[in-house]
Amino acid sequence: MKFIIRRDQLIASVQDVMKAISSRTVIPILTGIKIDAKKHGITLTGSDSDISIESYIPAEQDEKVNIEVVEEGSIVLQSKYFPDIVRKLPEKNVEIESNDLKLTIRSGKAEFNLNGQDAEEYPQLPALQTDESFEMPTDLLKSLTKQTVFAVSTMETRPILTGVHIKLNNNTLTFTATDSHRLASREIPVNETSVEFSNIVVPGKSLTELNKILGDTPEPVEISVTNNQILFRTKHLKFMSRLLDGNYPQTSRLIPDQSKTVLYVKTKELLNTIDRASLLAKEERNNVVKLTTAGNHLVEITSNSPEVGTVAEEINVQSIEGEELKISFSSKYMIDALKAIEYDDVKIEFTGAMRPFIIRPANEDPILQLILPVRTY
């Protein structure tokens, strides 16, 4: 194997595939990066067996030459050193050459000789046996993920809740996540597609890593699903994740269909006030703050932490409809939910102090955040 590549392109590709590599994998060769050189381009692969990422750099693109492939071949390299080496090389171009299991990296007068491993020993990535796929804009996929993934459970007691439930039917795509104390959900219409599925659960970690890699690009992502894998494909990137086994709970019955108190308020104002009120409650009592309505246009947010002190702040709200209310909840959950809304105005629907409440953009865009209150005395 021998090729000459632009250093900046190699750096970008290495950074992408590194996101899949874990030093704690049980399969030692997976701590490495696989490099595969063909005349038409170079493919880098990283995997921790849950997530696999392939980054492709074409030899030529838009009539510019990225890579000069002198000799085809492949090798697996220790990922612990490779990214730093590439990043610190002195020149714009890098020459990479392998001879049996020895790899030589040259740039300017610097020469690294590294021990590699046989690419034949690298596990074959599961090939997705499906022609069925649908497309969506990259930025929309990133938004959906950001608005839901924070609500997955971090506890392994119910593994299925560590994933995001993805459903596609009637050309509507829905992402739902819950840790059983709160729930985040959003649906969007997608282009006409024959693809449908209803019990796909993608590990939250996979979606978080995917979001880090997806750039700000107008190009779409192509998504295909099989029984146990999901593949996200962009022009030069393949991101594959295993799916979680098991049935995702029916979440729709959690969502109250009536409300007793409805609040319209500026998202940012409520967010900042709750953020301040949570300052004293950092460790004790799970960051609980209390919301009390006062008339038709005023809400008071309070918190107290017996050893430290108390905090109270009033906010003017656009309107309060229905019953008076005193309710306590986790400030962290509320802050996460309000940040996910992404609209200037929110509507909050309460059904009494002991029932879950719902936060939505005031304009009814189908983002839904649900939080279970905390019982206080």
Next chain:
Amino acid sequence: MKFIIRRDQLIASVQDVMKAISSRTVIPILTGIKIDAKKHGITLTGSDSDISIESYIPAEQDEKVNIEVVEEGSIVLQSKYFPDIVRKLPEKNVEIESNDLKLTIRSGKAEFNLNGQDAEEYPQLPALQTDESFEMPTDLLKSLTKQTVFAVSTMETRPILTGVHIKLNNNTLTFTATDSHRLASREIPVNETSVEFSNIVVPGKSLTELNKILGDTPEPVEISVTNNQILFRTKHLKFMSRLLDGNYPQTSRLIPDQSKTVLYVKTKELLNTIDRASLLAKEERNNVVKLTTAGNHLVEITSNSPEVGTVAEEINVQSIEGEELKISFSSKYMIDALKAIEYDDVKIEFTGAMRPFIIRPANEDPILQLILPVRTY
């Protein structure tokens, strides 16, 4: 106590005094910030008993009103919450009021009530019993510190080596630090002063914290020393540190007065090459790299790490005078030393492979870095 203050000014002051506060102090009240309000201004104090910092905000400055002091007084506040509270307050101004040991912070509609402690219980900072002081430019003090403090020992086996040795005589100020494997030293002329001292050792940690606080200001720092304290004073800041007990070793005898091989090289080129060569040697063998002269204008830097691989790079140097040389040393020490030089060209003087070598700016500015080589086979 009651005063109204601009939030940005309070934030800056709080950040400064927080640098002295440690959550692991043995004196509980020292986890707090002392606030002292007088008609002429506010003083904040933080201390971990090794370092004490006082930040003063005058009520009026340059004919602008910073603070409106309504009622004098003082209190000690838990420092764990105060900085975050001040930073997140909604308005430009903050009202702070104490009643017995209760403190109220108001800004906009937000109100915090915090439990405070009696300022009478806060330890009295040692008053410096000396009129003797000298002045130096702030940026020069910061430079001297940066060029030496990294070389202090981090081991408590010889506590005196965890400090920087400061000497002032004949209007020359010298900073020296060594961990017994390397040494960093710089001297500068100071203005005519009657002050002289020779056995002052300031904890490295104190100087590091001081450097973080000192701004980029043309104003000078005033330095006074007593038997067991050193005080750095700027216009609105007092930074006091205890001194280390004991006699600092005679370091001058470590410095060879002759050399067998002299190298002139571009600082940055050598730094980058050694940085690259150290990449493979990260964990094993203490980051050792080898330097080998090759003729009069070429040096080779190599490193090898049996399991990972090898690296080699040649650099063109301006000149090599004297004997041929093969020498191994810690790349970390070399990188630290070259970064401290702050000049484009360095001169390195070797006295054989087993003797300490010296790195200086090529123009003979009195910065001196000394490194003990590593024996390799």
